[in-house]
Amino acid sequence: MTSPNNSNKNNISANNKTDKESSEKQNGMLAGIFERATKSGLGRKKSNPSPVESAVAKDMADIHSNPTKLRLAFLGGGSFGTAMANLAARNGCDTTLWVRNKRTVKAMAKTQTNKKYLPGYKLDDRLKYSHDLAASVKDKDIIFIAVPGLAFRETLKNIAPFISGQSIVSLTKGMEKDTFAMMSDIIKEVLPEVNFGVMSGPNLAIEIMKNMPSATVIASESEPLRHAVQAALHSAFFRVFASDDIRGVELGGALKNIYAIAMGMAAAYEVGENTKAMILTRALAEMSRFGVEEGANPLTFLGLSGVGDLYATCSSELSRNYRIGNMLGRGMSIDAAVKKLGQTAEGVNTIQQVHEKATKAGIYMPITHALYAVIYEDKAALGVALHLMEAGFRSDVEFVMAHDHSNAALTAHMKTSGSNTKSKDSDADK
Numbered sequence: 001m002t003s004p005n006n007s008n009k010n011n012i013s014a015n016n017k018t019d020k021e022s023s024e025k026q027n028g029m030l031a032g033i034f035e036r037a038t039k040s041g042l043g044r045k046k047s048n049p050s051p052v053e054s055a056v057a058k059d060m061a062d063i064h065s066n067p068t069k070l071r072l073a074f075l076g077g078g079s080f081g082t083a084m085a086n087l088a089a090r091n092g093c094d095t096t097l098w099v100r101n102k103r104t105v106k107a108m109a110k111t112q113t114n115k116k117y118l119p120g121y122k123l124d125d126r127l128k129y130s131h132d133l134a135a136s137v138k139d140k141d142i143i144f145i146a147v148p149g150l151a152f153r154e155t156l157k158n159i160a161p162f163i164s165g166q167s168i169v170s171l172t173k174g175m176e177k178d179t180f181a182m183m184s185d186i187i188k189e190v191l192p193e194v195n196f197g198v199m200s201g202p203n204l205a206i207e208i209m210k211n212m213p214s215a216t217v218i219a220s221e222s223e224p225l226r227h228a229v230q231a232a233l234h235s236a237f238f239r240v241f242a243s244d245d246i247r248g249v250e251l252g253g254a255l256k257n258i259y260a261i262a263m264g265m266a267a268a269y270e271v272g273e274n275t276k277a278m279i280l281t282r283a284l285a286e287m288s289r290f291g292v293e294e295g296a297n298p299l300t301f302l303g304l305s306g307v308g309d310l311y312a313t314c315s316s317e318l319s320r321n322y323r324i325g326n327m328l329g330r331g332m333s334i335d336a337a338v339k340k341l342g343q344t345a346e347g348v349n350t351i352q353q354v355h356e357k358a359t360k361a362g363i364y365m366p367i368t369h370a371l372y373a374v375i376y377e378d379k380a381a382l383g384v385a386l387h388l389m390e391a392g393f394r395s396d397v398e399f400v401m402a403h404d405h406s407n408a409a410l411t412a413h414m415k416t417s418g419s420n421t422k423s424k425d426s427d428a429d430k
Ligand SMILES: NC(=O)C1=CN([C@@H]2O[C@H](COP(=O)(O)OP(=O)(O)OC[C@H]3O[C@@H](n4cnc5c(N)ncnc54)[C@H](OP(=O)(O)O)[C@@H]3O)[C@@H](O)[C@H]2O)C=CC1
Pocket: 076, 077, 078, 079, 080, 081, 082, 100, 101, 117, 146, 147, 148, 149, 151, 154, 155, 171, 172, 173, 174, 203, 204, 205, 206, 342, 343, 344, 346
């Protein structure tokens, strides 16, 4: 016969064994994540460093104290391209803003304002404007691209004949339609030899124009390029942090737009702070889960380009994605909301891309799927939200405790307590 003490001991040692096994499993999983993140395509090596890489590497200290040596082009005269070009011009860099519309260029040069996208904000008088793409990008050190994701490939193809060693930095927070390509993928495809980076962070353009302290992240394999971008844009109002996780940084910027739409919609239903916190944190869980599948380091999502941008965009009506969600929550159709906004809201396309990709790859993205169902399958928002709330038992942070462990432990616990209850009842019956 087994004494109660013996049975406890057995339970404890069985539990210890399970804990040990589970902790080994977790360590294995984490090691796998880091290995995958490090070994992913991010380690791509360039055959030849571009001129900016070698020039900046030679005299990094000089560039830091004197960014005026840098010659920069910004492509895209929307709110973000203009705000970033303005920062660089204010730092004394030789800066040209390329805008596709000739009349807009003339008006901007004359008024030193961007009347359509940043009305009322005076731009630095050293900023140059151009409608000539070739002249804008030739002989530059770095070309920053700030056109919407849907126009990124076309823009790269248009500048390709004039690339002879310039570095490229994407400021775009989108995904290409139907190909699932991120901007760094498109750069690698169209200009395989170019030295490049991506910049992303909580950077609402209007706040930057108002000199409200902000920060961002430049991600690149090239240290000299990271330093050059930091030198070009850094100021007392704008701090540029560095990363080498290109995939993680650009995915943070693209994915958070989905959840800004969700949050804008939730705000239309006047949800409480607990609900907002739940959406924000579960959004972060989805983002990092998707990121890991795509070769990103999950820890990157804890940085400015992840949780930082998620917070800013999910809490501000300055965010166009948030505003789209809010209009949807108030009963407008997606087409009407996009038309009313009249500016770029990358999340509208990103929801479709991520929904499709996650469905195909079997990645658990409940908020994204729910939003897709509401926006594109005309499902009732409240019913979808209720369904989300009722969905199974999950682990909080899956990189700490995996979902399958959570579910298995819970099922085992329920079975045990079920059989205990039963035997108690049968004793009582006797
Ligand atoms: N605004 C912000 O706060 C931030 C935006 N971003 C990202 O920057 C990118 C650009 O956004 P943002 O500046 O806000 O967008 P806007 O909607 O403010 O402006 C878009 C700009 O791109 C131009 N454009 C559109 N299509 C093309 C094309 N085919 N070729 C060339 N130019 C084109 C538009 O020109 P036209 O006026 O002639 O149509 C306009 O100048 C987005 O990916 C966004 O997510 C990133 C951080 C912050």
